[in-house]
Amino acid sequence: MKKINVAILDMNEGMPNQGMRCIRNLLDNLKNNNVINLEWEEFEVRKELQIPSLDYDIYISSGGPGSPLSSLGSAWEIAYFKWLGMVDQWNKNPNNPNKKFVFLICHSFQLACRYFEIGEVIKRKSTAFGVFPIHMLNHQGKTDPIFNGLADPFYGVDSRDYQVIQTNKQRVHEMGGEVLCIEKERPHIDLERAVMAIRFNPYMVGTQFHPEADAQGMSMYLKREDKKQTVIENHGLVKWTSMLDQLNDPDKISLTNKYVLPNFLMQSIKSITNPFSLS
Numbered sequence: 001m002k003k004i005n006v007a008i009l010d011m012n013e014g015m016p017n018q019g020m021r022c023i024r025n026l027l028d029n030l031k032n033n034n035v036i037n038l039e040w041e042e043f044e045v046r047k048e049l050q051i052p053s054l055d056y057d058i059y060i061s062s063g064g065p066g067s068p069l070s071s072l073g074s075a076w077e078i079a080y081f082k083w084l085g086m087v088d089q090w091n092k093n094p095n096n097p098n099k100k101f102v103f104l105i106c107h108s109f110q111l112a113c114r115y116f117e118i119g120e121v122i123k124r125k126s127t128a129f130g131v132f133p134i135h136m137l138n139h140q141g142k143t144d145p146i147f148n149g150l151a152d153p154f155y156g157v158d159s160r161d162y163q164v165i166q167t168n169k170q171r172v173h174e175m176g177g178e179v180l181c182i183e184k185e186r187p188h189i190d191l192e193r194a195v196m197a198i199r200f201n202p203y204m205v206g207t208q209f210h211p212e213a214d215a216q217g218m219s220m221y222l223k224r225e226d227k228k229q230t231v232i233e234n235h236g237l238v239k240w241t242s243m244l245d246q247l248n249d250p251d252k253i254s255l256t257n258k259y260v261l262p263n264f265l266m267q268s269i270k271s272i273t274n275p276f277s278l279s
Contacts, residue, residue, distance in 0.1 A: 004037060135153045
């Protein structure tokens with residue numbers, strides 16, 4: 001059985017988070033439940049300047065704290081963008097049948113939109129924090145394999161102060177990609193809706209929400225007294241209660257966790273074991 005090597009790019013800059021735990025759990029479940037020879041290694045990008053080589057089959061680049069704009073010109077961002085470019089060039093080379101598959105989450109997604117110049121990254125007027133509906137864009141979103149098993153709209157965990165808007169759809173199409181999803185409609189607010197998922201090309205996809213979030217773990221996390229008080233102080237008791245209610249809804253976060261990243265991983269593994277399945 002072919003071994004599948006996964007690189008996890010940790011963008012959390014050493015700060016404690018739930019995202020990395022969720023990613024590890026998803027990989028563990030995939031390996032154990034599907035009897036896949038799967039191994040992974042983690043790289044601390046922002047603090048330790050660790051960047052994976054092109055020796056891996058699949059790359060998952062996490063979300064992270066802080067501004068996706070303030071890192072402009074930093075050593076770690078230069079190294080990260082060099083890695084993105086190397087992966088992109090590898091996949092564009094017809095002499096490389098074994099493509100590299102990439103999933104970008106939140107902060108990583110925003111950085112990639114800057115790198116490929118396909119959208120404007122700006123600060124939001126207020127923090128997006130909670131469980132929100134995400135709307136697929138007609139044919140593009142509804143037929144993309146990472147959303148197999150989900151309804152329209154589906155629900156995602158959102159935690160960000162920045163957003164990608166004004167996507168250059170022509171540029172996305174030139175790259176071989178599609179804009180897949182946008183955030184919830186707010187008719188009473190005269191603001192453009194942010195993009196929530198883009199397929200950059202057949203091998204690279206990203207989401208501005210957190211598909212790795214698991215309901216049980218997130219609920220336990222929010223019930224911790226320190227986290228509970230932080231959420232209440234910043235967003236109010238109603239938001240804290242609402243998040244718990246929505247996390248416990250089996251048709252919301254549990255479904256997103258069950259399908260999005262696992263769909264990406266299974267599709268990638270299928271292509272790696274049969275390199276011409278996406279050609």
